[in-house]
Amino acid sequence: MRLAVCAEMVYQELPFVERVERIHTAGFDVELWDSRPKDIAALKATGARFSSMTGYSAGSLVEAGTADQVVRTAGELIPTALELGVERLVVHPAELVDGRAARPHWRATGDMWFTAAKTLETLGALGEKHGLTFTVENLNTILDHPGIPLGRAKDTLALVKAVDHPNVKLMLDLYHAQIGEGNLVDLVRHARPWIGEIQVADVPGRCEPGTGEINYSAVHRVLVDLGYEGTVGMEAWASGDSDLALRAFGAAFGAASGER
Template sequence: MSFRLAACAEMIYGELPLVERVRRIHEQGFEVELWDTRNRDISALAATGARFSSMSGYFGGSLIDPDSADRVVESAEKLIPTALELGVERLVIHPAELGDGGVAVRPLHRSTGQMWLTGLRTLQRLGSLGERHGVVFALENLNTVLDHPGIPLARAKDTQALVSAADHPNVRMMLDLYHAQIGEGNLIRLVRGALPWIGEIQVADVPGRCEPGTGEIEYTAVAKAIADAGYSGVIGLEAAASGGAGPAAGDKALAAFRNAFSAGVLASSN
């Protein structure tokens, strides 16, 4: 396969302890995505032998708020030792601060020039931090229609504009196609246009945020377009298993994910 596949251990095999989820994902040949790593047994996670593609890269402040942007950089710096211990390649950040359940801590429904400039400067600072430690910060797009109302500059076209303006090799996009489908659509064109700035791609079907084949997105066609574009990075399944929380349902979801992207690669090579 021309790209690597990962699965988010926070959303699949939910009935298992985190270390067991990571081990099961790893044993099936996938890399692993994590969210908040604080208060977790990092040594036990590392001992699974899994390859970790991404984790949350901050835990306070807002990228676009002049009064709290320093907290984003400070919290990011505190997470870098964990990233290095796990060998994590990308630390994920968002346009503004998210609370429990992904709710905006301070909902704002209009973007301003000051927000944009603050976000740009904060990304440049994170790029310098990442360069010093050999990690990449990946800005994730979000949908504000369903899951994250009140987050400014969250659309993929906004995050692409910020990342491209930051113009730093240690700042990239975490292009989430689930969020993009809800907020923008036109996924194949989006992937092609964003390709130079993509650090990782995340996927889930719509509606329901489950594995490919459970909703409206034709992921085999999307996978073919990604392969045709020459992308060779990570594609991560950030989705729940449509069959529920049991191990069998998780196994089935991962198989469907692999099959959809394998079929896309095969179509690209023919």
């Protein structure tokens, strides 16, 4: 399995390109959020391998009136993804503004579910055309993302299963799942066939593995048992020194044993 680190959340004292260089030098792939304000040529010149980035910039999967914006802006971002060699484009069950729902919905409806599924079908066809995978990320609505409909892992997984397209997968975020649902080992086992990438951070605090309550060594053992060969990304703040945070992440997921 490959390990990646979200450059948005570590080495905060450094310019963004230098963060990517530090992550790459440490032997990890790189996750991005919004690529639009970034110097794409400079990022490409680092030689880093980019595992994922945000795959839309407007609209909501679940809203019939704005779902077309998700597809349109996804198409606008695809050239950047192809230039950087990004493998997965991440979408969410709502339009986010500073991490919060642009238009909060406190109850999911059947129409929302149907709209999300149809939009993901369209994104799947777009991904197939360009050799990219769109991944739907689960989010917790208790702490970080109130007002997000269909945000729990069981909901995003149900959407991905219903769409049943090889270019639509689950971005399984275990930090969010722990806050909203728990039972992570069984969740990983159940979701395995539909996982495009896994993201991790500890609870509470959203810092590197080993700083909270989640037994990530146990999660790693299950992934090995399941034969998972995809990417695990640390989408987490460094609790202190970023170098130490990356080492802790690597140790939790077998980097010391040469599995990365």
